[in-house]
Amino acid sequence: MGNPFTDPTPAPAPVDGLPRSMALSLPHKDQPLLTLGPTPEQLSGGSPKTPSAGTVIPYAEEGFTGQELAELPTTLPFEFATSGHPAFDVPESMRPWRNRPLVSKTANYDSAGVAMFKDASGKLWDHPVLQIQFGLSALAAYRTSQDPWYLTKAKLHAQRQIDRRVVLRGAWWFPYPFDWSHTVHTGLDFKAPWYSGMAQGEALSLFVQLAQMPEITAEERAVYLDAADNVFASFFVGDDAQPWFMLVDAEGYAWIQEYPVDAPGTSDFTFNGMIFALFGLWDYYRQTQNELALKLWDGGLTTIDHYFSRLRNPNWISYYCNTHRSPAALGYTYHHHHVNQFMQLAWLSGRFSFARQMDRLIDDYSSSLLTEAGGTVAFAAGTHTLYKFDTRSDGSYSQTRNDAQLATKKVTFTRATSAPASMRRRIKGCGVYYRISAGAYAGWWVGEYYPKAFLRGQWLTRSYLPHRTLTFPANVARTVYLYGTGGSGGSTKTVKFVADSNAPFDQRAYINGRAMLRISAGRLTGYWVWQGDVRTDGL
Structure with missing residues (x-):
């Protein structure tokens, strides 16, 4: 089998120790997800059965033309927390x-x-x-x-x-x-x-x-x-x-x-x-x-x-319900319904708490499959550890195999390089890994860690409404990024403020393996900053 690794075009002035073409040009850029995906099937955990003989369903008469209800209630018969x-x-x-x-x-x-x-x-x-x-x-x-x-x-x-x-x-x-x-x-x-x-x-x-x-x-x-x-x-x-x-x-x-x-x-x-x-x-x-x-x-x-702490299952698939709390029995699809539902709760209520909860769910367990075309994993020069995990044949999680580690391999590259990948997902009990899809290392996994190994491009983009607030800490230099696409280069700036400095942000995405926030107003409009370099929502 051929070697899937290819050398990028050399460029001066590396960024984070990487060639600029690798660090600042995004081969993939997805659009913000605005709506819910396909609906779940409510009866997937069982099957209908014919009711016993004599069962009567008291259907109302057909042909309703309005005003069947005499008057709406004006008080609630119960009190609850608000x-x-x-x-x-x-x-x-x-x-x-x-x-x-x-x-x-x-x-x-x-x-x-x-x-x-x-x-x-x-x-x-x-x-x-x-x-x-x-x-x-x-x-x-x-x-x-x-x-x-x-x-x-x-x-x-x-x-x-x-x-x-x-x-x-x-x-x-x-x-x-x-x-x-x-x-x-x-x-x-x-x-x-x-x-x-x-x-x-x-x-x-x-x-x-x-x-x-x-x-x-x-x-x-x-x-x-x-x-x-x-x-x-x-x-x-x-x-x-x-x-x-x-x-x-x-x-x-x-x-x-x-x-x-x-x-x-x-x-x-x-x-x-x-x-x-x-x-x-x-x-x-x-x-x-x-x-x-x-x-x-x-x-x-x-x-x-x-x-939320009962729904969330840190670093894994969220729980379906508060009674049984079984994540794997119903598959990971409900986790992604939770992600999208919390996105809409944040929009419809304007409360940042639901946006933060959505972020945590995405970080806990994000989409397993990339696209049909896959993606590209960048490797910095140096030594990397590859892993084999016990998964299904396509790399997806198997509850019986439980992502057990089967083997490791050390590989060394003298220059930054890249390889195709078919999957990005969290390995049970570990971090996020990429599955190499072709060449001598097909089927091996490498851990996500910028700038050592990362999925090139912009993925898992979410929009916030209202815009949220990030804070640059005082007297600490931070790098902000402006990315190019389609082979065009981007740029960076180093910023440092004498006092804590706020900026609004309207999007979050995984860009080159890191959770990045897009600044939406001021002199840094359009620049992205790593979430780990700032505070959000005043916290």
Whole structure:
């Protein structure tokens, strides 16, 4: 096999001991991630079962035309911790459920054209979260494509929820018409009909967002807004009778239960499902300015902030729920949903705490795969240690193999060089490593450590709204970087201030193997500084 290492074009005035072309020109530059990725499948931990004979689901009559709810409640029946989290408006692209991947026009549709859940036997089931998320994704697709097929589908999926509603305890509920048990999380054993706080919250988003579309009629708008009011009423129902999904725990924190189980203390306390539901409260508050919706939003964010240490699993995949706290059983995909959800919580609340928490989750366990084309790892001149780990054949993590170290190898290069890589990920119990993808060292891993070995380019870019603040410490020289792309060179500056000096920053990205912050105003606008060289948010 050929040697994958190539020498860069020599250049004068090295930067951090590296050729300038290697240190300052970025062969890859990704754009900031602005929205959530594909939605998780709510039933992935189990499979539907036909309910027992005689099961009755008390569907309301079809043909709702509005105002089924006599009057919205004006007080909450429970108290819970709050912290004054606001619900700010944000640019269109940063609002919940915008710019999602285009939904496929081929799905498991029923005869009415509504997406259904298909079980292992081929039977189709109504699935509220699946259908509501399909509707929201169709709306997002319509906004970007203006293809009327998507708007029609969004309305069709909203209508299915209206037609399949159950009216109990003065509110609308969206029933799951099958029995279901989670195969990993003990205690989640449901008999039809059962209900989910995730579905209730996401339905708020679907009805409100449809009502906001300029293309719908005034009559449709009234129906959707009345539907949202009827769903919002379910947030006022406690866990003292069925159905329910709101719970205040023993410490006084409010929870929206994706999987509400009696007795209430045995519920899953699922993080991602609660946050998806909170986005519905944000949508509803921004539309109605209802102060109780704002209080529920505030209480929910207070809960998520308080229990972040229970969600986070330092230097590894975050925990799925507060009850079972099992990261590997459900795979790392939920970790990345957490990352993106905390990004949106920071935008929608304007609170830096959620931005910092997002940063920690990214640092704990970031995206494993690069791109189909891979990436380029730069090596400084000198001796490096390569590693073999016990992984799956593609380098991904195996719970049974647990990334055990199998071998090491020393290699020495007389000059800075580079090699192709197919993967960047954290090795269990270790740091972040790159997997070399071709040549004599294919399959070997090298640890990330700038400027000794690093992935060239800009990766994992995130944007902050509002902009955050970094602080240069007094009387300490720091280097800031202006990067070039496509082979063009960049530049550096050395700065030193006689007193602590603040600057705003609007982006964070991994550039050449380091977490870098982009300054967004002042004489250093556009320059990047290593996060380790500054303080952030006054901390």
